[in-house]
Amino acid sequence: MTLDDKTVAALAEQLENAELNRAPITKITDAYPDLDWDDAYAIQDEIRRRKVAGGAQIAGLKAGLTSQAKMKQMNVSEPVFGFMCDYGACADGSEIEIDRFIAPRVEAEIAFVTNKEIAGPCHIGTVLQATDFVLPAVEILDSRYENFKFDLISVVADNTSAAAFVCGGNAKRVQDIDLRTVGIVLEKNGETVDLAAGAAVLGQPAESVVMLANMLARKDQVIPAGTFIMTGGVTAAVGVERGDHIAVRFQHLGSVSMRFV
Ligand code: 0L1
Ligand code: MG
Secondary structure, X not given: OOOOHHHHHHHHHHHHHHHHHOOOEOOHHHOOOOOOHHHHHHHHHHHHHHHHHOOOOEEEEEEEOOEHHHHHHHOOOOOEEEEEEHHHEEOOOEEEOHHHOOOOEXXXXXXXXXXXXXXXXXXXXXXXXXXXXXXXXXXXXXXXXHHHOOOHHHHHHOHHHEEEEEEOOOOEOHHHOOOOOOEEEEEEOOEEEEEEEHHHEOOOOHHHHHHHHHHHHOOXXXXXXXXXXXXXXXXXXXXXXXXOEEEEEEOOOXXXXXXXX
């Protein structure tokens, strides 16, 4: 860790203001090139503390950069983790104001909801045994950095670009579905813009929850029972503009849709 508490607090405030005012900033590693992972997660934790102090509730946790394609693109070998706020929850089929965001992108995800605490170090068996159900979801990403100019440390500090999310379709017991072979089709304005199978996420989306639990264990934390977890983009993240209609069709799990207005 290279930063003192005062600088962590100042950077967290800058990033939260960028989100609230939709006014992007330059990536924080420009001013602090030596930032490490502990600094980045400390800034993210401070943003989370500010949100809760300001009355927001934490709606869930997220893993990002969990597909081989995205990891390769960003030249990383480990996923990143963040959190979702209650005010980011959007209803399936709803109209979403695009002015809430700076430059939104959408990606299809499989979400888990746990019914038991998961304490790392753990393995996929622990996660499947502690999962109540899985459901289809779409994450709306929005970087608070100008022109998508960021690096991984800056992204983690910026709560992994988390902005909003939509859940829909049919929830299923995890033992009733093979998440590796679930086919997913992402449509924008009626045209297929990407498709993938669940195995795109670390071979099996439950592995993302394993990595989250193991990362939290290093901070002496657990995934509590009843946690909603977005396991990371199965498809690419696709940019959206006012008027765009997004529909994601998940084999066996139904679909999730929204229009940006
Ligand atoms: O959810 C994610 O995959 C995090 C992506 C962070 C980088 C980006 O904004 O694309
Ligand atoms: Mg995501």
